[in-house]
Amino acid sequence: MTSLTSDLPCPQPGVLFPDFAPVLRDRKRLSCVPPARAGALVALDAVVRAGVDVQAALDDSLSHASLSRQDAALCTELVYGYLRSEIRLSWLVRRFLKAPSKLPPGVLALLCLAAYELTQCDRVPAYATLDWAVSAVRALYGTGVSRLANAVLRNVDRLGDVWRVADFYACVADNRDRLCVRHSAPRWLVDLWCDGYGEEKATALLEASLLHPAPGLRINLARADGADCLQQLLSGNVGTGRQASGKAGVVFTSGGTPSEVTSLVSEGRASRQSGASQSALAALDPEVWPGPVWDCCCGRGGKTAALVETGVAVVAASDPSMSRLRGLRRDFARLGLPVPLAVRASAVRPPFSCAASMARAGSCGDGGSPLAIDGIEVEVSRGQSATGLVNASGLGSGGLFGTILVDAPCSGLGTLSRRPDIKRKRTTAQIAELVALQEAILDAVWPCLRSDGVLAYITCTRNPQENELRIAAFLERHLDARLEIAYETPLEDVSREFFYAARLRKA
Numbered sequence: 001m002t003s004l005t006s007d008l009p010c011p012q013p014g015v016l017f018p019d020f021a022p023v024l025r026d027r028k029r030l031s032c033v034p035p036a037r038a039g040a041l042v043a044l045d046a047v048v049r050a051g052v053d054v055q056a057a058l059d060d061s062l063s064h065a066s067l068s069r070q071d072a073a074l075c076t077e078l079v080y081g082y083l084r085s086e087i088r089l090s091w092l093v094r095r096f097l098k099a100p101s102k103l104p105p106g107v108l109a110l111l112c113l114a115a116y117e118l119t120q121c122d123r124v125p126a127y128a129t130l131d132w133a134v135s136a137v138r139a140l141y142g143t144g145v146s147r148l149a150n151a152v153l154r155n156v157d158r159l160g161d162v163w164r165v166a167d168f169y170a171c172v173a174d175n176r177d178r179l180c181v182r183h184s185a186p187r188w189l190v191d192l193w194c195d196g197y198g199e200e201k202a203t204a205l206l207e208a209s210l211l212h213p214a215p216g217l218r219i220n221l222a223r224a225d226g227a228d229c230l231q232q233l234l235s236g237n238v239g240t241g242r243q244a245s246g247k248a249g250v251v252f253t254s255g256g257t258p259s260e261v262t263s264l265v266s267e268g269r270a271s272r273q274s275g276a277s278q279s280a281l282a283a284l285d286p287e288v289w290p291g292p293v294w295d296c297c298c299g300r301g302g303k304t305a306a307l308v309e310t311g312v313a314v315v316a317a318s319d320p321s322m323s324r325l326r327g328l329r330r331d332f333a334r335l336g337l338p339v340p341l342a343v344r345a346s347a348v349r350p351p352f353s354c355a356a357s358m359a360r361a362g363s364c365g366d367g368g369s370p371l372a373i374d375g376i377e378v379e380v381s382r383g384q385s386a387t388g389l390v391n392a393s394g395l396g397s398g399g400l401f402g403t404i405l406v407d408a409p410c411s412g413l414g415t416l417s418r419r420p421d422i423k424r425k426r427t428t429a430q431i432a433e434l435v436a437l438q439e440a441i442l443d444a445v446w447p448c449l450r451s452d453g454v455l456a457y458i459t460c461t462r463n464p465q466e467n468e469l470r471i472a473a474f475l476e477r478h479l480d481a482r483l484e485i486a487y488e489t490p491l492e493d494v495s496r497e498f499f500y501a502a503r504l505r506k507a
Contacts, residue, residue: 032136032140036067036075037075037136039065039071039072040079041110041113042061044109044113048424051425053421054079061075074124078117085120085184085210087181087184088184089115093111093115093152097148107145111153115156119159126157130157134153175199179202179203179206183203183209184423185423192431193206193462196464197462204491212496213417214251214253214495215261216249216252216276216278217250217272218272218273219270220270221248222309222310222336229270233250241253243275245278246279248278248309251275253494268334274460275495276414276495280489281306283487285503286307286456291315293307294403295407296318296347296404296441296445298318298319298342299321300327300331301324302331304317305328305332309335315340318342318344322344347441348440348441349444350445400453401448401450403455404445404448404449404453404454405456406442406456408466409441411426412460413463418497443474443478452505453505456504457471458499462500467502468486471486480506482507483503484503485502
């Protein structure tokens with residue numbers, strides 16, 4: 001086996017694709033790459049170079065390729081697997097190269113994708129991987145480079161499973177750089193988790209981020225057969241990899257989702273939702289929340305629907321994106337649920353804040369605030385009463401809510417197993433901006449909550465600044481608030497995703 005290069009700098013994501021873009025845009029040249037791999041390269045280029053969401057990039061790539069079901073599954077595995085493992089793959093491949101910087105980035109992209117197959121795709125024979133990768137390099141870059149590619153990939157294949165052992169990375173001198181390489185994480189993320197949680201917990205989070213997420217399903221309990229459907233999915237399945245989650249959830253811990261899931265979703269009997277997300281919401285005991293409820297960062301309404309399905313009185317849902325609100329309405333129609341008042345607005349400038357001020361001053365003091373209620377633009381002019389708009393949603397006297405759900409915009413670091421592209425998109429500066437946004441939202445919606453009301457705060461991240469420290473800072477600023485429940489997804493959770501939740505009570 002070729003000797004390994006030592007003292008390599010810790011690689012960072014996103015360095016392999018820029019000069020490969022012209023090849024990826026030329027479908028004729030790319031024809032030398034088998035369809036599943038070509039589709040994966042095109043999707044990865046969109047993620048790495050253009051910053052497209054990984055699922056959107058994959059969907060677009062698959063829509064332009066005529067792939068068999070098997071090839072589409074392989075393409076999906078390669079895209080997500082590469083993004084989860086990118087830093088480690090780059091490090092492994094470069095260890096067998098004397099001058100990796102002199103190679104065209106396209107060669108490194110092909111080598112890293114093939115290295116993922118060799119190390120983690122057990123169903124793909126090594127000879128098949130070597131054949132397509134070396135042939136593609138030869139067609140694109142010539143015989144000399146293809147010989148080098150063949151040697152590198154054969155050396156990667158000879159590693160066997162040794163790359164899984166911690167001692168294999170002992171040659172990386174700095175301990176945190178070692179974590180970066182072994183767990184394929186950028187240094188800022190390793191620093192954030194080590195500083196925030198300690199090395200042991202950080203390592204557990206890093207390990208979980210490399211695993212496939214376990215799909216989750218939420219049964220629609222608003223249907224007459226909902227409870228029976230949930231029981232049927234869970235009962236009689238001991239040892240088959242199905243676990244209950246939250247109030248109405250099932251997590252499929254092995255073998256993917258069963259065939260009946262597609263029909264359950266299309267018939268409105270179920271929705272796809274992370275088990276960790278369902279558990280975080282359930283941990284805040286929504287069945288005892290005082291009504292009416294406002295979901296002030298509703299997105300496409302996954303948690304809104306989960307609440308309505310279990311009888312929680314959600315009367316209003318708001319989001320800055322009209323497309324997401326339209327998605328909420330479509331989903332509620334699929335599920336057969338009554339749609340709450342849907343308002344296009346940022347939670348930083350609550351659409352119902354004028355109602356709270358109206359209760360004190362008798363009119364809408366800010367004025368001139370454009371709203372979009374149920375998709376219709378409405379202008380609330382200075383001095384105009386907001387009573388009609390607010391009372392139409394069932395708010396009642398004073399226009400104050402009994403509960404406000406803040407499913408806060410966050411860094412998403414708890415969902416890296418499902419959204420591995422977040423590792424390349426996020427920066428410490430962006431996270432600081434999100435922290436400021438979360439703080440602004442909490443301060444803005446608090447006046448819309450009545451005395452003895454509940455504020456429910458949820459994020460899908462693991463970052464003290466966005467979670468426990470954000471709540472602690474809020475409590476310091478608002479002496480009329482007290483913390484009743486704090487929850488975080490256990491490290492051993494089968495969903496392999498991590499949420500934070502807190503329930504505050506207003507004095």
